[in-house]
Amino acid sequence: MSKTHGLTLEELQELSKRATAAKDVSYCPYSNFRVGCALLCDDGSWVIGANVENASYPVTICAERTALVKAITEGKKKFRAIGVSTDISPPASPCGMCRQFIREFSDNSVPIFMYGKEEGECVVRTLGELLPMSFGPEDLLPPGRGARK
Numbered sequence: 001m002s003k004t005h006g007l008t009l010e011e012l013q014e015l016s017k018r019a020t021a022a023k024d025v026s027y028c029p030y031s032n033f034r035v036g037c038a039l040l041c042d043d044g045s046w047v048i049g050a051n052v053e054n055a056s057y058p059v060t061i062c063a064e065r066t067a068l069v070k071a072i073t074e075g076k077k078k079f080r081a082i083g084v085s086t087d088i089s090p091p092a093s094p095c096g097m098c099r100q101f102i103r104e105f106s107d108n109s110v111p112i113f114m115y116g117k118e119e120g121e122c123v124v125r126t127l128g129e130l131l132p133m134s135f136g137p138e139d140l141l142p143p144g145r146g147a148r149k
């Protein structure tokens with residue numbers, strides 16, 4: 001797959017714009033580490049999320065899982081691309097818990113675009129590259145069950 005992973009130039013720009021803008025709705029008074037996430041759903045629609053922290057620190061929800069939970073509960077369970085934006089360079093990548101959470105709803109080929117502090121800075125990896133030899137729904141469920149079928 002080419003560098004664009006099947007996204008049009010317009011979709012690529014939109015992914016970056018939405019993931020970056022999503023940082024504005026981050027609730028992160030404890031870490032001041034803003035994370036924004038944008039999902040390009042397979043129906044062409046978009047869902048965003050941001051990290052939401054808690055005084056009991058481990059209760060915090062990452063941006064990626066916020067976005068995915070919003071999408072799933074809006075009936076969107078398949079994704080063409082995931083964008084994650086942070087204010088550091090090189091860009092941060094999704095934590096282990098988020099990688100596994102994404103795995104439930106994506107196969108290994110889904111591209112994860114990571115945006116950093118510098119203008120135009122972008123690192124892209126597939127989920128399979130970030131989470132090799134992973135355990136997924138098809139390992140437990142008979143065909144026809146689960147989100148991706």
Ligand SMILES: O=c1ccn([C@H]2C[C@H](O)[C@@H](CO)O2)c(=O)[nH]1
Nearest residue numbers: 031033035051062063094095098
């Ligand atoms: O994949 C990740 C990793 C961390 N964070 C958030 C959680 C916390 O609010 C802050 C610092 O870890 O970044 C995310 O949103 N996504």
Ligand SMILES: [Zn+2]
Nearest residue numbers: 062094095098
């Ligand atoms: Zn995470």
